[in-house]
Amino acid sequence: MFRRFVAILIAATLILSAAPVPVAATAQADQCTFPTTFTDATGSEITITEDPERIVTTNPSAAQTMWEIGAREEVVGVSQYAMYLDGASEKTNVSGSGGVNVEAVIGLEPDLVLVPNTTYIAEPDKVRQLRDAGLTVAVFESGDSLTGVADKVERVGAITGNCEAGAERADEMRTSIENMERALDGVERPVGLNSFFGYTSGSGTFISDVMTHAGLRNGAAEAGINDWGQINDELVVTMDPEYIVIPSHAPVPSGPAYNSTTAIQEGNVIVVDANNLQQPAPRAIDASETILEAVHPDAYERYQQLQNESATAETTSDATTEDETMTDEQTTEPTDSTTEAPQTTSESESPGFGPVVALVALAAVAFVARRR
Incomplete structure (x- = not known):
């Protein structure tokens, strides 16, 4: 279809x-x-x-x-x-x-x-x-x-x-x-190939960026494929990807060319939810995380630690801001009995x-x- x-x-x-x-x-x-x-x-x-x-x-x-x-x-x-x-x-x-x-x-x-x-x-x-x-x-x-x-x-x-x-x-x-960039600092990146129904994602695509942020080199981009394009068997053999990334609705690529690759021989096929991998929307981050965990488990663990630290820092910052706001409100008093306490307002900007x-x-x- x-x-x-x-x-x-x-x-x-x-x-x-x-x-x-x-x-x-x-x-x-x-x-x-x-x-x-x-x-x-x-x-x-x-x-x-x-x-x-x-x-x-x-x-x-x-x-x-x-x-x-x-x-x-x-x-x-x-x-x-x-x-x-x-x-x-x-x-x-x-x-x-x-x-x-x-x-x-x-x-x-x-x-x-x-x-x-x-x-x-x-x-x-x-x-x-x-x-x-x-x-x-x-x-x-x-x-x-x-x-x-x-x-x-x-x-x-x-x-x-x-x-x-x-x-x-x-x-x-x-x-x-x-x-993700911090967790992957200094990590060696294997060659990956995004494959779906004979097509691939080359340079200039957000899927390529999803892959590279997950610690892969985009073999299609390195082979000179721009945007989305077809990929032939000869290029697959020459590239010999160590990992193949496919959306969940696509079949695992097969045939002599693909079967000869390190990815297929070692079972390194990463299936990613198509709604995360193929849509330029917030859940594309989830696609990168799925690939990162499969390719670089140690870096993925480091990434999770950094995520927790960031969440903690943000929570602390929010709490501090709220405390400061409450303190300002508590210490602001009318200058006399007929004057109301000043109120701080911020004009919204679009x-x-x-x-x-x-x-x-x-x-x-x-x-x-x-x-x-």
Whole structure:
């Protein structure tokens, strides 16, 4: 079933491109500020007048992001590939036989529609129809690295009215990325190959970054494969990967070429949940962790220690901040009997959005594109 989807574009980019905002400023905001205006991946200027309460996500990575920032209740429509999320079956399925079901989306009367660039490239007319119907549609770009995904999570929080939650989840990802890098410092990295239905993830893909952050060298990238592309038997033999990484819905590659590899002969095939490995969303960190544990168990143990230390430090910092706030409130007194004690207020700021980065169309597999 999967092969017939081959050859539609997997987009390079997912989630609104924006000028970066200091993390601290966003994290301190209790709520986002509306209206907010930004330029999306189509070059269109999008204005969101007020905090959107009804949101449609047309691909699973956007849905996963909304779930991960605690905003699932705001989502009224999801794609068929997002049904793995807890509670997604209660939402309206906006997928049709040929992609997005325009009528279903319009019927939900959403305040905001999140559309991946994959959909726009493959189905620009459908995006146009949604906009012609008066809907606010944000076409967003895809992160090509774990750090890019973290930035995307923060931006999703900003445009959906979940600034603090988006910033916190993004910071959790950044901390995990840093801790993986620290745990792998000085560790020798074996060659790995991501394989799915005769295709692989080369340089410039977030899956490549998932693998390298887990302590593998991406053999496909080193062989000169860019983006997503086919891999032939000759290259597999020459590469001789020590580990093969496959998504959970794909079969273990076989045949003389693969059977000759160190990975197959030593049983080093790592099966990763496809919803974590193939979606540029927060759970991509889980994919890296799965690979890291299989390839470098000692480094994985060190990583877990660093994660615990980071969590403890954050808890201590939060507690200290709360104590300082309470102390300030307790020591602040009226200057006289007719003057109220001054109150400290902080004005919420919404992250600004800059010009969209250049679009890069990637030739790849439509099944993966739809699942993203």
